[in-house]
Amino acid sequence: MSTRRNDNTDAQGVIDRSGAICIIGAGPAGLSAARTFAGLGIAYEQFERHTDVGGIWDIDNPGSPMYESAHFISSRDTSGFFDFPMPTHYGDYPKRTQILEYTRNFADTFGLRERITFDCSVEKVHADGETWIVTPSVGPAIRFGGVVCATGTNWHPRTPHHPGAFTGEIRHSVTHRSARDFAGKRVLIVGLGNSGADIACDAAQNADAAFISVRRGYHFIPKHIMGIPADQLEGKGRSLPRWIERPVMTAMLRFLVGDVTRWGLPKPDHKLFESHPLLNTQLLHHLQHGDIIAKADIARLDGSEVVFTDGSRETIDLVLYATGYEQRIPYMDDEYFQWSHGRPQEYLTAFNRKHRNLFTLGFLEVNSSAYTLFDNISNVIGQYLKDQTDRPRSAAEFEQLIATDQPDLSGGLGMVKSARHAGYLDAHAYKDYLATLREKMKWNDLTPGGYDKLPSALARATTRTLESR
Known part of the structure; x- marks a missing residue:
């Protein structure tokens, strides 16, 4: 538990911290906001329901979707926090324990733990005029000047219902x-996102019999192309217009991967990049060797068997749904957000269009470099909060953008029409737009070494860390 400073308390017993911002969650997104606020001198307090930082990457965090074989889906050198590279001894695609270690090193380097109240969830947040009343699970309610919801998107499993009765076990991949x-x-994995593909490989190597049920086809991208992590190669290719890049990449994948329908998978019904591709050719290896069998969508459950839409059936002991998660903010009433396809519709994924100083951080679907994006949007949030006191006219100008601006962050991608892709954005388009916005608003950019204005102890720790890498 962190030590909360003494503050005034009103007649209702609410502590007044209206000059500070509340950050809810100490996973990667919440830590990004905390470092930014510390660097800009913005008062804040942070709550984390678990006993340590790390969010979903801590497999011991209750409700975490993490599994032992998990690795980062984007590569080491494109994925880290800004100005805080991952150690070069990590693999190209770091394993879960390394990501947790890296995240905790980040918190320690910037002295973020001392301002986190651990083992304390937030039970409720509600507006009170221009301020927000936050009710933690421990201690009295607190009045804050703003709230950053950084509690993540992979905590509330989405489980479909299939007709019929089943005598085996049914679970979601969160378990x-x-x-x-x-x-x-005899295991059936339902769903083929990147986590589903990982778990299917676990089943292929350990189950007596393994099957994967898919409704649509996907494009597979090798994790390495010519020895280079695929997302680094894609980043270098961004100088090409999408209408050139896509056919070139499609032809390359046809050569490197081949026709996936040979191994029972459906043909993709969309162009490359119009759905999140699968970076998992290990699954293709297991399909090629018969370690796992691709099946059609489930039609119904029938006792100990699962019947598929092509009429085939298999005896199954365990059905594991790798069917994703609902985005929820359980400590706030839905009326505070505009929801569409199960996603909060925020300006730039972060700024609430109806309520001042209510932010969401990390509620996004993106194709690359999430941690760096967290830092980019944290910077914009922080600059806006600083403007509220230092440059009120600038803050008012930005509030007009929050209310009316509708930027296209798709990067020219026509995503498939599904709930998962409803809020999908292109990392390059997102970062480019934020850079344009910072220039327009005359905000400070993120620059290497740009955190040297942190309090001296933090700055020294940062310098030591960067010099040692």
Whole structure:
């Protein structure tokens, strides 16, 4: 538990911290906001329901969707916090324990732990005029000048319902921890996102029989192309217009991967990049060797069997739904947000269009470099908060943008029409737009070494860390 400073308390017993911002969550997004606020001198207090930082990457965090074999889906050198590179001894695609270590090193380097109240969830947040009343699970309610919701998107599993009765076990992938759990079972994985593909590989190597049920086809991209992590190659290719880049990449994948329908998968019904591609050719290896069998969508459940839409059926012990998550903010009433396809519709994924100083950080679907994006949008949030006191006219100008601006952040991608892709954005388009916005608003940009204005102890720690990498 952090030590909360003494503040005034009103007649209702609410502590007045209206000059500070409340950050809810100490995963990567919440830590990004905390470092930014500390660097800009913005008063804040942070709450984390778990006993340590790390969010979903801490497999011991109750409700975490993490599993033992998980790795980062984007590569080491494109994925880290700004100005805080991942160690070069990490793999090209770091494993979950390394990502957790890196995240905790980030918190320690910038002295962020001392301002986090651990083992304390936020039960409720509601507006009170221009301020926000935050009710934590421990201690009295607190009045803040703003709230950053940084509690993440992968905590509330989405589980479909199929007709019929099933005598086996049905679980969501949020419960999956170890490939050993599949031993001695006939396992069906339902869904083919990147996590579903990972878990299907666990089943292929450990189950008595493994199957994967898919409704649509996907494009597979090798994690390495010519020895280079694929997302680094894609980043270098961004100088090409999309109408050139896509056919070139499609032709390359046809050569490198081949026709996935040979192994029972459906043909993709969309162009490359119009759905999040699968960076998992290990699954293709298992399909090619018969370690796992691709099946059609589920038609119904029938006792110990699962019946598929092509009429085939299989005896199954465990159905594991890798069907994604609902984005929720359970400590706030839905009326505070405009929801569409299960996603809060925020300006630049962060700024509430109806309520001042209510922010969401990390509620986005993106194709690359999430941590760097967190830092980019944290910077914009912080600059706006500074303007409220230092440059009120500038703050008012930005508030007009929050209310009316409708930027296209798709990067020219016509995404498939699905709930998962409803809020999908292109990382390059997002960063480019934020850079344009910072220039327009005359805000400070993110620059290497730009955190040297942190309090001296933090600055020294940062310098030591950067010099040692």
